[in-house]
Amino acid sequence: MLNIAFFTEAGTNRGLGHLTRLYTISEAFKEHTVEFFLDSDLNYEHQFQNIISFSWENFFLQKKYDIIFIDSYEAPLEIYESIHNNATLAIYIDDYKRLTYPKGVIINFSPDAQQNFYPNINTQHSYLLGLKYTPIRSIFKKIKVQKEKQVFIMLGGTDTKDLTLVIAKYLQKKMLKIVVVTNNKQDVLELENLPNITVLFRPDDYTLVFEMSKSSHAIATASMSVYELAFTKTKTTIIAVSKNQIIGAKTYLRHSLVQHYVNIENEHYLEELFYTLKTDSLKLTPPVDAEGAQRIYHSVTRQFI
DSSP: OOEEEEEEEOBTTTBSHHHHHHHHHHHTTTTSEEEEEEEOSSOOTTTSSSEEEOOGGGOOOOSOEEEEEEEOSSOOHHHHHHHHHTEEEEEEEOSSOOSOOOSEEEEEOOTTHHHHHOSSOOTTEEEEESGGGOOOOTHHHHOOOOOEEEEEEEOOSOOTTOHHHHHHHHHHTTTOOEEEEESOHHHHHHHTTSTTEEEEESOOHHHHHHHHHHEEEEEEESSTHHHHHHHTTOEEEEEOSSHHHHHHHHHHHHTTSOSEEOOTTSTTHHHHHHHHHSSOOOOOOOSOOSOHHHHHHHHHHGGGO
């Protein structure tokens, strides 16, 4: 039995993407001894079990592990080096080659990961690259529903530009049936009494996945939710709220993970969003399956046989 640690972050200004995907990977290792560490200003005990709080600022490893996973946009190189020195195998979840990582395994499930970020293989690393390693939560395999004409809006754990409220109110006036996911209580107060709008405030996984799966269309940021929407065959329009997301949007379009991209810097972006939603849902072939976490598990544990 292997001793495995997982380190990541989430919270008010960070969203849930890293926590969700790393926790999904950790569940594939449940037959081993797993410790999951989270740096966050929010409590997620209602959604994730056996989480251990820690801080990147005061990071210190008190013991060695067989395997350590790290998924972060914030941890400095020194922390990665400490993880490498305290693990038989260090594994780095990467999105855009953020650092020159120490020796270990690099996982990047962007469809063009090798072409865009790792065209030159470094012999001190091994790589798990591409869509086949996308960690889709197991609950997505359990929920089977018929599509309905509704628009699913989820703009990440932290809607820094307050776009959820603006977009939902605009589309509601167009007589569309809308499901809005938000972590903002003020959004709930302003939306919950409007006709044709269902508001999901910090929903449990089942409710979230059920509503996502039955939606014909979605509006999302260019983030982890894109892969889950693609798995559910939901026609998706993405917006980008950061430079990294703008880069990712082009890749998602090229690989049919999404169908449309709308630039929110355009003064007519709301009209553009509405236009992308007017057509019926397409018959989509999911470019991702739900076996990514298991593929990671088998690739990693094979090194300990």
